[in-house]
Amino acid sequence: MKIVVCVKQVPDSAANLVAENGVASWGDAPLVINPWDEYAVEAALNMGGDVTVVSMGDENAKEALKHALAMGCQEAILVSDPALANVDTQGAAKALAAAIEKIGDVKMAFFGRQAIDGDAGITPAQTARVLGWPALTFTASIAVDGDSVKVERSVEEGRQTVSANLPAVFSIVKDYGEPRYPSFMGIRKASKAEIPLWGLTDLGIEAPASVVEWPELNNPPAKDVSVEIIEGGSPTEIAEKLADKIMAEKIL
Amino acid sequence: MKTWVYIDHFKGEAVPASWETIGAAKSLGSDVTAVILGTGVDALAKAAFEYGADEVVLADNSALEDFRVEAYANALSPLVTDAAPGLLLFPTTSRGRELAGMVAIDLNTGVLVDVIAMELDGDKVVATRPIYAGKLLQKTVCNASPQIITVRGRIFAKPEAEPGRSGTLTKVDVNVGDAPTTVEGYGESTGGVSLADAGVIVSGGRGVSNNPNLTPPDGMSDDEAEVWRAQQGFALITDLAGVLNAAVGASRAAVDANYIPYANQVGQTGKVVSPDLYIANGISGAIQHLAGMRNSKVIVAINKDPDAPIFKMARYGVVGDLHEIVPALTVAMKAKLGK
Numbered sequence: 209m210k211i212v213v214c215v216k217q218v219p220d221s222a223a224n225l226v227a228e229n230g231v232a233s234w235g236d237a238p239l240v241i242n243p244w245d246e247y248a249v250e251a252a253l254n255m256g257g258d259v260t261v262v263s264m265g266d267e268n269a270k271e272a273l274k275h276a277l278a279m280g281c282q283e284a285i286l287v288s289d290p291a292l293a294n295v296d297t298q299g300a301a302k303a304l305a306a307a308i309e310k311i312g313d314v315k316m317a318f319f320g321r322q323a324i325d326g327d328a329g330i331t332p333a334q335t336a337r338v339l340g341w342p343a344l345t346f347t348a349s350i351a352v353d354g355d356s357v358k359v360e361r362s363v364e365e366g367r368q369t370v371s372a373n374l375p376a377v378f379s380i381v382k383d384y385g386e387p388r389y390p391s392f393m394g395i396r397k398a399s400k401a402e403i404p405l406w407g408l409t410d411l412g413i414e415a416p417a418s419v420v421e422w423p424e425l426n427n428p429p430a431k432d433v434s435v436e437i438i439e440g441g442s443p444t445e446i447a448e449k450l451a452d453k454i455m456a457e458k459i460l
Numbered sequence: 461m462k463t464w465v466y467i468d469h470f471k472g473e474a475v476p477a478s479w480e481t482i483g484a485a486k487s488l489g490s491d492v493t494a495v496i497l498g499t500g501v502d503a504l505a506k507a508a509f510e511y512g513a514d515e516v517v518l519a520d521n522s523a524l525e526d527f528r529v530e531a532y533a534n535a536l537s538p539l540v541t542d543a544a545p546g547l548l549l550f551p552t553t554s555r556g557r558e559l560a561g562m563v564a565i566d567l568n569t570g571v572l573v574d575v576i577a578m579e580l581d582g583d584k585v586v587a588t589r590p591i592y593a594g595k596l597l598q599k600t601v602c603n604a605s606p607q608i609i610t611v612r613g614r615i616f617a618k619p620e621a622e623p624g625r626s627g628t629l630t631k632v633d634v635n636v637g638d639a640p641t642t643v644e645g646y647g648e649s650t651g652g653v654s655l656a657d658a659g660v661i662v663s664g665g666r667g668v669s670n671n672p673n674l675t676p677p678d679g680m681s682d683d684e685a686e687v688w689r690a691q692q693g694f695a696l697i698t699d700l701a702g703v704l705n706a707a708v709g710a711s712r713a714a715v716d717a718n719y720i721p722y723a724n725q726v727g728q729t730g731k732v733v734s735p736d737l738y739i740a741n742g743i744s745g746a747i748q749h750l751a752g753m754r755n756s757k758v759i760v761a762i763n764k765d766p767d768a769p770i771f772k773m774a775r776y777g778v779v780g781d782l783h784e785i786v787p788a789l790t791v792a793m794k795a796k797l798g799k
Binding site for chain 2: 219221222223224225226228232243244260296297298301324326327328329330333334336337338339342343344345346351358359360362363364365366367368369370371372373376381382383417418419421422423424425426427431433435436437438439443444446447448450451452453454455457458460
């Protein structure tokens with residue numbers, strides 16, 4: 209069974225992001241594989257097929273691909289083209305769908321639930337729509353039986369069980385289970401891997417029209433708070449003072 | 461500008477953000493058409509009028525009983541094509557996000573996700589959305605029609621309901637087509653107040669496991685004993701949450717240490733929240749946690765370490781042991797709220 213997992217390279221979640229002249233800067237914080245994508249890689253590897261990891265981005269994104277290879281993916285492909293540099297989510301979905309179709313005969317395509325940079329969280333659903341496949345998003349467990357699949361989804365109201373036929377797109381949530389660490393052998397193999405680069409010509413598509421623009425990037429307004437430390441007396445006295453302060457805010 | 465607002469609901473019960481989204485559309489000066497998909501959901505049409513919709517388009521179809529994103533997109537996209545609104549708004553829920561995303565693909569337009577502010581520039585909406593969990597704010601526009609936007613909950617005010625207010629109700633037939641998924645069933649509801657809708661959140665971090673006055677039952681390994689201690693700590697937090705009708709949150713450190721399920725995690729890799737009151741207990745304030753709760757109106761921090769970064773974000777702080785302060789605060793709040 210052929211399986212694809214899509215990953216993105218993002219600044220580490222501990223990074224302090226600053227807008228500098230309209231561009232996001234994360235200082236010397238490392239770029240890492242999107243944390244939610246590690247769960248997707250874990251799920252993909254557990255399905256018992258050949259797993260190809262795909263990322264869209266510039267040369268930097270190779271590091272995310274190598275992380276997934278070191279976790280155990282067999283092949284990696286970098287989708288990269290200058291025309292994709294500022295593409296919106298619709299364009300990204302079209303490029304990823306084209307890559308999945310070019311790989312051919314794919315039964316399952318995995319994604320993390322969202323990327324921690326753009327935070328849109330719609331690429332799995334949009335890619336599924338372009339492919340015409342069911343979108344089994346926010347998946348916490350997966351049972352495959354031949355060409356049919358049953359998943360447990362983790363949604364706002366609790367758990368939901370959904371069935372569908374393959375091929376299908378999945379997005380994986382943290383409830384799925386902890387992702388494995390790259391093995392020593394895996395890291396060695398990944399460091400030597402040749403990663404093919406697919407441009408738009410290879411994908412056989414034209415540059416997707418990007419209709420969403422983001423003309424401005426700003427730092428959030430500084431939070432104008434100075435903390436008032438409640439102190440003095442026993443815990444009961446402190447709690448009483450704090451309760452008065454909370455009540456005076458008139459928010460309850 | 462002709463504006464449609466999608467009313468998101470779970471089994472016929474609207475999420476509050478749906479009504480807030482009507483309010484957001486009204487704030488742009490638009491006449492609002494609410495679009496409702498489902499079966500047996502006439503009550504939602506009545507409510508939509510009361511919350512300010514001028515028209516309601518209602519599609520009642522048994523194939524829409526469970527929310528299945530493909531079925532809903534198959535039904536919604538042609539309705540939007542025919543009516544050609546300039547703006548199509550959704551509340552940002554998991555359903556709203558994905559439906560918006562699929563409709564954007566169908567209609568060859570774009571979607572601006574999780575927007576917290578909107579202003580008009582001619583007939584274009586310039587939207588502000590947090591990225592990197594709110595560490596940065598992006599201004600963004602969609603240069604195709606309809607402009608599709610999902611609006612974050614608890615940002616725009618919910619309009620006052622006007623009982624008896626009415627408008628034009630149009631019932632439409634829809635073709636759900638081939639919807640490739642079947643909903644087999646639902647697990648038990650997790651219960652309690654959901655983080656996304658919560659007006660008050662009481663959260664715990666690693667500090668919840670540090671009560672020295674507890675003796676774990678015999679025979680526990682160190683790891684088990686730590687989790688056991690943490691669960692006693694979270695019981696104190698849950699008690700306070702009960703009195704405040706609050707949701708229970710947690711830091712990533714607490715989740716990663718198996719103190720509490722991931723569903724409770726607040727932060728960049730958990731849920732981004734903006735309650736009126738956020739009480740952080742034993743949370744030091746890692747940057748990825750702060751990103752997830754910095755937009756709370758009033759933040760209270762209780763922590764032993766006076767240098768914890770959480771105090772820089774808080775309006776009120778207590779430097780002390782949460783195991784003493786939290787139960788005392790529960791008693792005090794209970795009395796003040798007359799419970």
